[in-house]
Amino acid sequence: MASLSNLYRDEPGSESRFGVDYVIHYKIPPTERAEAEAAFVQLIQALSDVGFSTEVRPGKTDSLLVFAKIASDRHLHAQVYRYRIQDWLYGVRSSAPNKDLEQYLRDEPVSEAERLRLTYLLITKPKAEGGAGITPQTGRWKYVDAVFPLHDHAFNKAWIKRWSTKSALDEADLAEIRDRFGEKVAFYFAFLQSYSTFLLFPAAFGLGAWLLLGQFSWFYALVNCLWSVVFFEHWKLKEADLAVQWGVRGVSKIQLPRPQFVADGEKQDPVTGETVKVYSPFKRLARQLLQVPFALVCVLILGGLIASCFAIEIFLSEIYDGPFKQYLTLLPTVLLTVLIPVLSSFLTGLATRLTHLENYETQDAHAAAFVQKVFVLNFITSYLPIFLTAFVYVPFGKMLVPYLDVFQLTAQRFTAEGKSIPTKEFEINPDRLTKQVIYFTVTAQIVNFFLEAVLPIVKRKATSVVQDVHTEMKTQKGGPSGLTDDPDEAAFLNRVRQEAELEDYDVTIDYREMVVQFGYLALFSVVWPLTGCSFLVNNWIEARSDAVKIAMSSKRPIPWRADSIGPWLNCLGFLSWLGSITSAALVFLFRDGRHGPDGSPSGIRSWALLLSILFAEHAYLVVQRVVHYVLGKLDRPGLQKERAERFSMRKRLLEEAQGQELARKEVTGPGLSGGEKQITREMLEEEARRESIHGHGSPEERFWERQRGAADTIEIGRQLISELAAKQNTTKQ
């Protein structure tokens, strides 16, 4: 990380952000200059209409940089106040903001994340709701390439420097991330942290198991499943807890509308009486059903590819015995590495289209639906190969291999005068499964790290170097777009131009990575108990490289809020549940040593296999309930905080009401007199009069007048009791 400083190319001034809230990167395609210019005017007007100060500067070739800063603090504060009220109404905040704004903001100051979030909303939300309604890259704003805040270099550097020395993230670190990049990002790091901490156990235990129990130990499988349950249930609670501590519990209730949402009609909301744009849930349901064929397509395409490459590989590596074997065996790997990315990017595109088709009102719903589909894709690409080896190749290999002759025949076509190809007797390769798991849990992780973290930085350095040359060439004829920058802005503008070039940071990608990793641990680590160790190391680096990614290789993210890791939670649950099944199956198949059934299913008592699966699964379900119950019993700081807030709120309200109530209360003072009917002269007279008029009041009245007050009742009661006694004695004799 020593190279940080020159990554940021710290010329004086590049540190400062010149108080800019958001930079708008505005493209001007040479062909459509007129439209672009018109739209530009609108842009500036829209911005200033909602109270932004603006500055414009030349961007890189064919683009402008518009700098926006909220004009007056009071305007910002009004926003803050308004949104905090909303939070309170939705039950996110337990107390309403204090009317005295100045005092209030001194008590609960505005974090940078909050400021940026609100200003972003001010820029993007529709005019109707008092925003500028600027939606990057869509509709009339198609020239607006991006709206992004500027990195805080000083902070980023300090942050990464600290981490590179620190072993784990503590509350303070998370709080910092939260204040800078918002809860959504903070939740990712919180998850990563507590997942990595939990990894310590499977790492240690896995090492022990590897040394003492070897592979495919039922005991390891058991403990591993148990661990995954505990982790899952723990996180569910931890998540809720963090949400409360960060004061974002229930923010998912406050939904951001999707600008792309298309209503199929308006109806008057029976509740609010407002006319709202609606989309029939049944139409959506119908479209959601498309997920089924989508999943099938994925299985067919990806599954087909993987399976066939798998077959070819087996043929070449374990049957074929001719020339160029060592080169040919690489063929399937090459095929996969080339085709998988192509196909999955195609399918991801399909998923995106499908999700758009489902046409959700809110951004969260949209994101969740998309994640579902992405998860299906990743499930296939990540786990299918191992599934094939474990549950097809190993048990049925010998049966299936004969069908691989097709390759032989096709191969013969190409060989001269179709002489048959030299082959060797097929033998199941018992190490294949282990090798594969190791590949996915170690090699793949490392490769991935390079692709994700190192490559971009290298790229960036290279380009930046090129650009330096470029700009120098230019600066003779002045400025990137032929205009000289003011000397004391140059450095600043340079860095902005650079940041404008970076991609957006997408947290879902990082989540996906972690979830898939968890999957390997839950599903297959029984094959190779060291998995945990590998992941532990990987994640230590992962946390840092992700930080670097956010800080240096991507635009600063918009600091959105979140109250959970969202749809990924279900994925975790699903994987940990599936783990109970696969582990059981693997343990059963390979119960006599790592060789397992030698490619012929005859050896396997399928009913026993199914029984063990059935058993394992239900054991899992029971254990999960128990763990859930037990963990639920523990008290947690966040929940405590919430209880405290609710309590104080109740107390306050009750005190307001109390006064009254006491007033009511004292009308029936305690003491024996309490229940007594006040016998006043009037009453007696009244009674007398009633008698004189009609007999003696109603039976009910008389019933209640027989004993005047408690004292009477006690007296009479005593008499009755003694009479009872008397009667008993008489009956005795």
Added chain:
Amino acid sequence: MASLSNLYRDEPGSESRFGVDYVIHYKIPPTERAEAEAAFVQLIQALSDVGFSTEVRPGKTDSLLVFAKIASDRHLHAQVYRYRIQDWLYGVRSSAPNKDLEQYLRDEPVSEAERLRLTYLLITKPKAEGGAGITPQTGRWKYVDAVFPLHDHAFNKAWIKRWSTKSALDEADLAEIRDRFGEKVAFYFAFLQSYSTFLLFPAAFGLGAWLLLGQFSWFYALVNCLWSVVFFEHWKLKEADLAVQWGVRGVSKIQLPRPQFVADGEKQDPVTGETVKVYSPFKRLARQLLQVPFALVCVLILGGLIASCFAIEIFLSEIYDGPFKQYLTLLPTVLLTVLIPVLSSFLTGLATRLTHLENYETQDAHAAAFVQKVFVLNFITSYLPIFLTAFVYVPFGKMLVPYLDVFQLTAQRFTAEGKSIPTKEFEINPDRLTKQVIYFTVTAQIVNFFLEAVLPIVKRKATSVVQDVHTEMKTQKGGPSGLTDDPDEAAFLNRVRQEAELEDYDVTIDYREMVVQFGYLALFSVVWPLTGCSFLVNNWIEARSDAVKIAMSSKRPIPWRADSIGPWLNCLGFLSWLGSITSAALVFLFRDGRHGPDGSPSGIRSWALLLSILFAEHAYLVVQRVVHYVLGKLDRPGLQKERAERFSMRKRLLEEAQGQELARKEVTGPGLSGGEKQITREMLEEEARRESIHGHGSPEERFWERQRGAADTIEIGRQLISELAAKQNTTKQ
């Protein structure tokens, strides 16, 4: 129901309740008269201390009847106000009660149920919380036999009369029940109603299936499972919905403390700062683990009994062929009918003790824990016999029968000179399963009905007749306990004395019945599709007989509140899930006609069986999620109501805050001037001065001062664009 009037033996006056809120039945054991008398005095004092008027009258032999009525309406209103505030604080009510009490109570009058609930709380809750702290039959109040409200005969009669003619309960009926007997009872009837309505489908479909598909049809099984899922998920929503409509959503949060709770220490609540009595959750957890051995004991005892009776029966009915066969075959049935009740009452006692041991703080938690255990018991007694037939007798009969020779040998002992017993060749009886299911789903239900509904009434009539004679004898020497009743009270006192004799009504018993019934439908109806019809009829009667039970054969229940059917929900879920497994298994075993495997497991491909179970179960889980999702999409009156309330609340609060906010807002009026930095003479001078002092302000200031206001920005932007264009043209050439 024509006999109603004389069931209530309507002498004039027995209709009226003399405005009594609660009757306290006070026992005076001859031996402990002194203590009883002392306690009596305390009782009356305690009552009058919290504002009750009291009257005392002789009860039946050796008992007093204390009549309590809340002394002043204002005192009652204070209570109402206080508890409604509490509801509001806990989010049960969305709006705080209006300060003007009179007006408020005119808007939201006090229902009879509410009045009775609050007065009961006033009597029973501890002195510390402002109650009289009277806990019947425990501690110093051990002479207080019962504290019960009086039935409203007029209402009850009308109620039952209406029902006996009506086909189904509508909202109005439920609302009435709710106002009289509280939500807890109302929820039972609501559940019964919607369950019965849902039964129409399996009844009709079952009939069709029975006619067309016969028994063990996979299609019936499929539809039946689907139905049970839909019903379960529907009820979950319906329940929440009712809770909202009845304004009790979340009352389960307001917990009633258990007087029997024993704390193992005090700790200061970190939240409220109060010292609260606590009981370590881990101790409790440890004790809860006792449920496992408890379940095992139940299985062993009951299971053992059932299994052995089952074996004997088979031996006698299908092997033994000697004398007295027809009588002997009754033996096992006799054994069961005698022993099962004994054993299960013993085990229920055990369950009660266990639950007390678990020592819960709140009544709900206690009840829930108890229900769990009861469910285990009922599960065994109700379903085990069928399980044995279906999954032991039918598939393994032939294998197991040889072991039944033990009976033969033992029998030989007793027969003269041990000559062997005449036996016949064992043949699986294919009708046994069907017969058994029919027995449990028809015969048992009818028997149960008589035991539960008819018998008590008959008993009651008999006793009441006897008592009449008794009392007449007595009245010569005056009154039941040797004292004459005032003539215009006599009738009233008589009825009170009668009601004092009745048992308490326990809704859990009725729930248990329905849940067990649902179980038969979900688990075994594939054996005999007519099950649905039988239940439909049964429930029509059940609803009425339950009503009669509440109205006439039990004390009026304390009208507690509830926001769901509580722990029974889980039982339903469990049964409907288990149903998917059993149905699949049954269909598989009996797929070739109702004879199924003829007692020898050889015929069964166990892996296929397991596979079909595995498949069915997971299909079930998927379907459940889908149904849950789909039903969740539908809008419901209750939820709508809630949304409406929340909305109006938000609106009100927002309006309060709004004024302010607008004030804030206008400081940044819209229009181009909006973002503009006000350029005043002062500013210019200031600027000039700065220049003269030190160069030209900070780079940041200068950055933002280059373009004064949006108009400037636009201007400069335009220039830049055109320059861009110029550059492009030059580069083109």
